[in-house]
Amino acid sequence: MASAMAGCAPIVDTRGNMVDNDRIETVKIGQTSREQVQQALGSPSATALFDxxxxxxxxxxTxxxxxxxxxxxxxxxxxxxFDKDGIVSGIDRLDKENGNQxxxxxxxxxxxxxxxxxLQQMFGNLGRFNAVDGRGALPTGGIGR
Known part of the structure; x- marks a missing residue:
């Protein structure tokens, strides 16, 4: 009975980078540089495509x-x-409620x-092989036997 109940236990899985609020609070608008953000939060999952x-x-x-x-x-x-000097200019958060299916x-x-x-794929190449001449050589010069 215990093993049957263990099979029904939910599996919680985390994917990506779920940043803790404590670490987010260390990033200050107008003060924190790119390098400091990377030290505090780690590498980003993605960056802007053109800049x-x-x-x-x-x-x-889940x-x-x-x-x-x-x-x-x-x-x-x-x-x-970030602004053009590499200093944080804004922090935005989106959650499950902001997403679209x-x-x-x-x-x-x-x-x-x-x-x-x-069957056509299996038998389609029959008869397409190079014939071996009397010496046992292929027309390309390789050995056939």
Whole structure:
């Protein structure tokens, strides 16, 4: 009975960088440099695509019970903005309430070429091998036997 109950215990999983509030409070707008932010918070999960003015710390904590889909317990995106001198100019936080669910599209993209069955793939190359001449050599000069 105890082993059956242990199998139903929820699994809590943390992915990404869930930054503690204590560490976030060490970052001061107008005072903290990029290097100090990296020492306090670690490397960012992502940076701005075209400039290095925004750093993103992204994390999620989920709970999975048995075979059910994971439930999001906590989700956090911390955005640290820097001015041109590399000093913190803004701190923004987004959480689970700010997020949008994205629906995955279940379509497939057609490709050029013929659709082959399993048997066509298995037997399609029969008869396409190079013939060995009387000396046992392949036409390319390799040894065939």
């Amino acid at each position: 290095n003015e925004n750093w993103y710390y992204i994390g999620k904590r 709970e999975t019970l048995a075979f059910f889909a994971p439930e999001v317990l906590e989700q956090q995106v911390l955005i640290i903005s 994205v629906q995955i599209v279940e379509r497939t993209t057609p490709t050029a070429g013929a659709e082959m069955t399993f």
